[in-house]
Amino acid sequence: MANFEEDWNRLDLSQVRDRGSKKWVAMMLPEHVKMLRDYNEEIKKVARPDLNEFDYEAIQEQIELAMKRNVEIKIKRWKEGEFLYNRGTIQWIDLTKRTIEVEDPFRCFELKIDEIVDVTILE
Template sequence: MDSLDEAMDRLDLSKVRDRGSKKWVAMMLPEHVKLLREYMEEQKKAPRPVLDEWDLDIIQENIQLAMKRNVEVEIKTWRNGAFYIHLGKVTWVDINRRTIEMEDVLTSFTLQLDEIVDVTILL
């Protein structure tokens, strides 16, 4: 048992230079590499949050209150697996087109109502 411990002490693993995953890429077809990259990108995406009736009511109430008080809001949207934060004042809600128009200090912009997952009123 002592000879095994001595051998492990003499073995210096810091000098081992492994090529990691590079050594396997040469053995893979380009189609496989492409599929693996797509899979890795898909794994990075966040799932769309499931909003129930209560969540939608709170979002609607916060938008109405922000318009009435003319205060800034933080709207969190979800699109293509990523979350985005938008700051500004709500100027108009178009139910027919299902959009919400906002303006911040520099510009005005439009958001889709279906992409909104959270609305926070900033005081």
């Protein structure tokens, strides 16, 4: 019995090259495969962070400070169940459209204020 335990402890499972779910796809209907893919995408989604008044104030202060200093920032956004990150300098804030215009070395783009969950100044 001890010999079996020693062999089991020395077993290196990283060398096993299994095909994973590929071997089962041939036996499944296309509808089932689509449902499994949709399910996998759904469980990867993250719930929107619940921000309070202090969080919004901190975000606003960081944006104002970055705009005054004209420094690069990292913006963390939540959109459709996932976090997206952008870097650049703030060029303009449009409160009527509720957007921020950000410029990075390659382009200018607009971000919705309502999607922003965190702002970090990069110096």
